Amino acid sequence: MNYKLLKQVEHEPLQRTIQRAPSDLDDQSLNRQLEVLRKTPPRDAAAAMRGRNAFLAEAAAIRDELEYKRRRGFIAWLSRSIKQRINLGRNKNKPNASPGPLPAPARLIYAPLIPVVMTALVSAAVIATAQSSLPHQPLYSIKLWSEDVQLLLTANPTHRLDLLITFANRRTAELEALRQRQELPSSQFMQRFRDQVDEALRLVMGQANPDAGDDGANVAVLKQLRATAAAPVLVVAPTRGTPNATATPAPTAVSVAAPGGTPTALPLNSQSPSHGTAVLAPYRAEMQTSDAAVEWPTPLPTPTRSVPVIGGPIDAQPTAAPAEKTQGAVPMADSPSGTGISPTPAVVDTVHIAPVPPLVPTPTPVLVPPTPTPVVIQPTATPVLVPPTPTPMVPTLPPLLPTAMNPKPPVAPLEPILPPVLPVDTPAAPVPPVVPTILVPAPILSMGTPEAMPTPDGSAQLTVSPTPGVTSGHDQQRGLPGDQ
Amino acid sequence: MSNQELQETLLQRARAFDLQALAEIYDLFSPVLYRYAVRLLNDAEVAEECVTETFSRFLRALKSNNGPRKYLSAYLYRVAHNWITDYYRSAHSATTSLEELEDETIPDHQEAGPLQMVMEKLAGERVRAAILSLTPDQRQVIVLKYYEGMTNEEIAAAVDKQVGAVKALQQRALAALRRALQVKGDSTGVMDELQIVETG
Structure with a gap:
């Protein structure tokens, strides 16, 4: 009860009361x-x-x-985020859908790991990409670095040996790739190749078990890899102007000088990628600075079945094989025929030519340049022949020269014979003079397998013995120096 | 422990989904919210639905780490007000039939006659419409002041505002209500007031 208002309005007119305190009256009504x-x-x-x-x-x-979500942590949060983002795209009525905050423990644990995981993923991708790189490419150093890390983390000698052999095979494959691209490897590349093979050899020797056949095979493989790493490599230059000229006989093994002074016969691939001028390029690291390649005159088949000899006389022998094209296995290095080295046990085409005209002692092409020291290979007393082993690890040198065993190129009826004389290790060696051309009637003779022979003056020579069955007695009597 | 401290303590426990604290919150605020809703909705079942939905939204806010930080009662009043506003916008029809009026079970009105019931129903709808026309802050102040009997200090603590701001809100709310209810200049209202004064 508003007694104040009552007292005020008791003795005054109504209109005055309304004008004096309208709000009070309004509040009362309100x-x-x-x-x-x-x-x-x-x-x-109940409700x-x-x-x-x-x-x-x-x-x-x-x-x-x-x-439950706290237990599942980060994974649940991530899946919830993905689901809600998908739902956001579908449902426009929930624009404020949010995965919620990342659980506090998960934030503490996973947040620092995110950049680490991202870096690891990117690094793995780069390293994986680098595995297919070649020398002279930007990622090749990463490839080598990854190999070094693998070796560093491998303490078991057996596993380390496996790694070294794997890496050596990689180098071989890279050499093949470089050869196809007509590029030369760097000295660091070759040095690394040699170091890896040397270490593998040391490991094999350290684990050598005379009773174990695998070790012997490994040693043979590694020796061949070592020879590859240390050897000059023949590079076939592209033909200019004389494609498909002839079937160019070429040695199937090259006698080279190993770093230790031991000439090593290297098998060559029997398949020739091109025909024409063969170029012998120094492929050793020490010879890298010289880009000058020695051009060879194209050797041609002769009726005397003379084959080009690098740095030595030709071991010419007649043949009586029938004129037919057959396929036969190339004799192995340790075959009874003693024909030297065969690069691979694969079947190689051998061309047998029909009746050869009476073998008149033809003037043997002069293959040795008339230089005071026509020695091509480093002179050693015990040339070493490393037989190839038919294992997957055997590196195959690129097809360097067209061989006579490859009958692919058509044989011209008459071709001039040029003496293929090659000074390998003497950069200043004079170009062999062109011998008078000898016209040879087609077909050509079958070619044998070359082998390294020591010359009287101590230099290693490469000779090619005739096809098995027609091997000269001199070859049959001689053993394989590399087996010793 | 003051009312504000009690609310803060309950809120802290409720954020950890302490069921005991949540039960206390429900027991403390659901009757107030029910009265608030039933005054504005004039329907017991809908008011109960409003209370249920208000507390459900409160739980969802706590789940998403949102919700009130300090003033729980103000938060609950605001949620209930939003629900009522949405209810009137979407489903409620402004027209009321005589059958609906007869079905309403308000005990105080059962002894009254039909005309009285209709008059009181119309008067109630008119006041509700006037209150719903206020802003949320104004409505909250009016409800707490006139229906819950809170002082200005208690209202200020509940709505997280200064006492002066509460007074200003109250004055503006009353002015709006006067305009809505056409109190000013209404001779009938003045005469009623005079009659009350004289009889008092």
């Missing part, structure tokens, strides 16, 4: 009107209890859900 809503119906106890139970049940469910 209060009376608002009182309409003051009374509320009593709440249903209130149902609402309470529903509220607590929902709270318990949310608590369990949060506990």
Whole structure:
């Protein structure tokens, strides 16, 4: 009850009271009107209890859900994020959908790992890409670095040997790739190749078991790899102007000087990628600076079956083989015929030519240049022939020169014979003079397998013995120096 | 422990989904929210639904690490107000039939006659419409002041505002209600007031 208002309005007119305190009167009226809503119906106890139970049940469910997500941690958060992002694209009615905050423990654990994992992934991708790189390419150093790390982390001698052989095979494959691209490897490349093979050899020798045949095979393989690493490599230059001229006979093994002073006969691939001028390029690291390649006159088949000899006389022998093209296996290095080295046990085409005209002692082409020292190879007393082993690890040198065993190129009826004389290790060696041309009637003679022979003056020479069965007695009596 | 400290303590435990704390919150605020809803909705079942949905939204806010940080009652009033506003916008029809009026079970009105019931129903709808026309802050202040009997200091603590701001809100709310209810210049209202004064 507003007694103040009552006392005020008791002795004054109504209009004055209204003008004096309109707000008070309004508030009184407003209060009376608002009182309409003051009374509320009593709440249903059952409905209130149902609402309470529903509220607590929902709270318990949310608590369990949060506990489950907390256990699952980061993975659950990530999957939830992906799902909600997908749903965002589909459902426009939930623009505020959020995966929620990353669980606090997961934030502490996983947040620092994210850059580490990203760096590791990128590094792995780069290293994997680098495995197919070649020398002179940007990623090749990463490839070598990864190999070094692998070797560093490998302490077991057996596993280390496996790695070294694997790496040496890689170098061989890279050499092949470089040869196909007509590029020369660097001195560091060759030095690394030699070092890896040397270490593998040391490991093999350290584990050598005379009773174990595998070790012997490994030693043979490694020796051949070592020879490859240390050997000059013949590079076939592309033919200019005289494609498919002749079937160019070529030695199937090259006698080279090993770093230790031991000439080593290297088998050559019997398949020739091109025909024409054969170029002998110094491929040893020490000879890398010289790009000058010695051009060879194209050797041609002769009726005397003389074959070009690098740095030595030709071991010419007549043949009586029938004129037919047959296929025969190339004799192995340790075959009874003693024909020297065969590069691979694969079947190689051998061309047998029909009746050869009476073999008149033809003037043997002068193959040795008239130089005071026509020695091509480093003189050693014991040339070493490393027989190839038919194992997957045997490196195959690129097809360097067209061989006579490859009958692919058509044989011209008459071709001039030029003496293929090659000074290998003497950069200043004069170009061999062109010998008077000899016209040879087609067909050509079959070629034998070359082998290294020591010359009286101690220099290693490469000779090619005739086809098995027609080997000279001199060849049959001689053993393989490389086996010793 | 003051009311504000009690609310903060309950909120802290509720964020960890302590079921006991959540039960206490429900027991403490659901009756107030029910009265608030039933005044504005004039329907007991809908008011109960409003209370249920208000507490459900509160739980979802806690789950997403949102929700109130300090003033729990103000938060709950605001959620309930939003629900009521949405309810009136979407589903509720402004028209009320006589059958609906007869079905309403308000005990105080059961003894009244039909005309009185209709008059009170119309008066209640008019006041509700006036209150719903206020801003959320104004409505909250009016409800807490006139229906819950809170002082200005208690309202200021509940809505997280200064006492002066609460007074300003109250004055603006009353002015809006006067305009909505056409109190100013209404001779009938003045005469009623005079009659109250004289009889008092």
